Amino acid sequence: MELYSTNNKHLKVSLEQAVMRSLAPDKGLYMPDSIPELNPSFIQHLDRFSFQEIAFEVCKSLMKGAIPLANIREIIDDSINFPAPVVMLDDNIGSLELWHGPSMAFKDFGACFMAALMAYFIRNEDKKHTILVATSGDTGGAVASGFYDKPGIEVIILYPSGKVSDLQEKQLTTLGKNITALEINGTFDDCQALVKEAFNDHDLNNRFHLSSANSINIARLIPQSFYYFEAYKQVMHLHKHLVFSVPSGNFGNLTAGLLAKRMGLPVSRFIAATNSNHIFPDFLNTGVYDPKPAIATISNAMDVGDPSNFVRIQDMYDRDLSAIQKDVSGFWLNDEETRAAMIDAFSKYNYVCDPHGAIAYKALRSLSDDELGIFLETAHPCKFQDVVEDTLNHKMELSSDLLTLMTKTKNAVSMEADFSSFKSYLLSRQ
Numbered sequence: 001m002e003l004y005s006t007n008n009k010h011l012k013v014s015l016e017q018a019v020m021r022s023l024a025p026d027k028g029l030y031m032p033d034s035i036p037e038l039n040p041s042f043i044q045h046l047d048r049f050s051f052q053e054i055a056f057e058v059c060k061s062l063m064k065g066a067i068p069l070a071n072i073r074e075i076i077d078d079s080i081n082f083p084a085p086v087v088m089l090d091d092n093i094g095s096l097e098l099w100h101g102p103s104m105a106f107k108d109f110g111a112c113f114m115a116a117l118m119a120y121f122i123r124n125e126d127k128k129h130t131i132l133v134a135t136s137g138d139t140g141g142a143v144a145s146g147f148y149d150k151p152g153i154e155v156i157i158l159y160p161s162g163k164v165s166d167l168q169e170k171q172l173t174t175l176g177k178n179i180t181a182l183e184i185n186g187t188f189d190d191c192q193a194l195v196k197e198a199f200n201d202h203d204l205n206n207r208f209h210l211s212s213a214n215s216i217n218i219a220r221l222i223p224q225s226f227y228y229f230e231a232y233k234q235v236m237h238l239h240k241h242l243v244f245s246v247p248s249g250n251f252g253n254l255t256a257g258l259l260a261k262r263m264g265l266p267v268s269r270f271i272a273a274t275n276s277n278h279i280f281p282d283f284l285n286t287g288v289y290d291p292k293p294a295i296a297t298i299s300n301a302m303d304v305g306d307p308s309n310f311v312r313i314q315d316m317y318d319r320d321l322s323a324i325q326k327d328v329s330g331f332w333l334n335d336e337e338t339r340a341a342m343i344d345a346f347s348k349y350n351y352v353c354d355p356h357g358a359i360a361y362k363a364l365r366s367l368s369d370d371e372l373g374i375f376l377e378t379a380h381p382c383k384f385q386d387v388v389e390d391t392l393n394h395k396m397e398l399s400s401d402l403l404t405l406m407t408k409t410k411n412a413v414s415m416e417a418d419f420s421s422f423k424s425y426l427l428s429r430q
């Protein structure tokens, strides 16, 4: 396997380089130089395989030659160890629940796999690697639990003070060991700017091996294709045309679905479901990509005005708009409509959707009879407890694990959104 930069197909690197660097030097995103089709008989008999076996087959084809098979197996065993069940609401609609991992969001698949892969790549090094990550909520918890206690890796998570939910804050501030949380007196954009500046700082780069765990890393994208196969496996006996509806922000999840289709998964079409940040649905309608500053919504993990994986989708389809339109349609709801969608799912099916999944659910209300729609439930609704309880007028029971988590003591370093403080903090840790 080799990967190229979306800005230059001739600039090829190994998987290890792509994972450790995250972004290409020309600021492009890495893409696999070939996307192999899986053996059709494997796909026809997908229901004979476990989730981990499916993940192994996908990796074996995609990552050919990059890592010995025995190590791929270890990486998968170590990371893809929670289920992705499809819960059918009626004959035509199912929810693919992607929140059964440690931080209860689909980002666990990407973060756990990336952590296991990185740990493999640095297994023989004695130098320490430092991962910097800025989070607006869900990424921090997923990265914290994915990288927790991985030898040779320190993780520093920057989050905006007062702007993540209590549960999200506990998930990233209570683990300790190799995970450090910095509570920044500023916004998510300030956190992201600090991380970017650190990557451009000579002193820091001379003293640390810095890596990024944000969602543009190819190691987070690859494992997200596994659960599309796993979902297909669970509904293939129904013999319907499969439609995936994907709640989208930076479009990593949708890109992984398109990758699965390219690898031979029989998906009839995808729906890109967004909130009022409907840059991509607009692009599908007009052919014009017009990024805008993000608007705050109740589905805040999708408040993205310039989706980072847009360039990957363009690259996969050779910038052919009509080819993209054949596979993907757009759909979006504002906050009021999102709340109405949550109420709709709850009153019709007694099913509690989180605000992100609810938009994707609503997008499936107009299927034809021969279609089966699966929406991705990207987070457990309790991660957005206030919105959900307020909208549905229904109290949610927290699991005992969560109740325990909420009693743990937060441990974070407070800091102004100022690069010199951040830099001296990093240097003082050496």
Ligand SMILES: *Cc1c(COP(=O)(O)O)cnc(C)c1O
Residues within 6 Å of the ligand: 105, 106, 107, 138, 139, 215, 247, 248, 249, 250, 251, 252, 253, 254, 301, 302, 356, 378, 379
């Ligand atoms: C991150 C996130 C999304 C958006 O996923 P992308 O891959 O960035 O499109 C959707 N829902 C939830 C709950 C998330 O945490």
